[in-house]
Amino acid sequence: MDDENVIGLFPLQTVLVPGARLGLRVFEARYLDLVRECGRSGRGFGICLVLEGSEAGAPAIPAAVGTEAVIEDFGTGDDGLLTLRVRGARRFHVSQTRVRDNGLLVGEVAWRTPDPALPVQPQHALLATLLQRIVEKTGTGQFSEERFDDAAWVGWRLTEILPLSDEQRQGLLQEDDPHARMERLLSLIA
Numbered sequence: 001m002d003d004e005n006v007i008g009l010f011p012l013q014t015v016l017v018p019g020a021r022l023g024l025r026v027f028e029a030r031y032l033d034l035v036r037e038c039g040r041s042g043r044g045f046g047i048c049l050v051l052e053g054s055e056a057g058a059p060a061i062p063a064a065v066g067t068e069a070v071i072e073d074f075g076t077g078d079d080g081l082l083t084l085r086v087r088g089a090r091r092f093h094v095s096q097t098r099v100r101d102n103g104l105l106v107g108e109v110a111w112r113t114p115d116p117a118l119p120v121q122p123q124h125a126l127l128a129t130l131l132q133r134i135v136e137k138t139g140t141g142q143f144s145e146e147r148f149d150d151a152a153w154v155g156w157r158l159t160e161i162l163p164l165s166d167e168q169r170q171g172l173l174q175e176d177d178p179h180a181r182m183e184r185l186l187s188l189i190a
Contacts, residue, residue: 008034009046009097009105011062015169016047016069016088018115019143019153020160026082030104035071035082044070044089046107049170062105064094065112065174090114091173115152115178124182128154130189134161152178158185 010031016022026032034045047069048062069086077083092109099105120128128148135146147153159172159181168188175181 003108005110006106006108007043007046007068007092008037009048009062009066009094009107010034010069011048011050011060011105013050013166014047015049015166015173016067016086017156017159017169017173018067018088018091019156020088021072022047022069022086022088024084024086025077025079026084028103030100030102032082033102034104035074035084038071044068044086046092046094046109047086047088048094048107049166060105062094062097062107063170065091065170066094066107067091067173112176115156118151118178119149120151120154121179121182124151124154124179124186127158127182127185127189131158131161151182155181155185162189164188 010024014022026035038045045068046066048066050060051063052061068089068091070089071084072087073085075083091112092107093112094107094109096108097105131154132148135143143157155172155178159169162185164172172181172184175184
């Protein structure tokens with residue numbers, strides 16, 4: 001996959017958002033091949049929510065909007081399977097897919113514009129305060145940085161940690177405007 005706009009896809013029953021961490025166990029040959037390719041090229045792969053089908057077996061039908069997963073760490077689990085820790089990077093829209101001989105789904109993608117750094121608007125200040133309180137109470141050190149004044153960062157972190165359905169997370173992932181995403185979050189928790 002030399003083309004910057006063609007990436008291997010890893011459909012999952014979860015939504016990865018920019019900045020979020022995700023642990024994976026890799027056992028299917030097609031995904032082991034994908035991980036090797038990513039290691040050689042230094043590139044990530046795409047994670048998309050499964051719309052039809054399942055994570056294992058025949059290629060699933062993925063959502064059209066997903067997130068690039070960048071491998072941060074890898075190892076071997078107690079069961080001997082490859083384990084990965086990935087972090088969500090750029091969002092993308094899949095325009096076309098094909099299935100390789102090994103069963104790997106490959107997507108031609110258009111990269112979404114990265115979120116601008118915008119201040120949290122007064123009507124969304126409650127969301128920033130909620131996130132701050134959650135972080136204080138859980139003592140979670142999962143965030144490498146804290147930017148409670150950045151609407152995109154606050155929106156992604158809440159999308160990551162709130163008990164939302166995969167469909168709700170997918171809707172938030174597809175939203176390009178950080179303030180509109182915050183408005184949707186506000187209505188979801190209201």
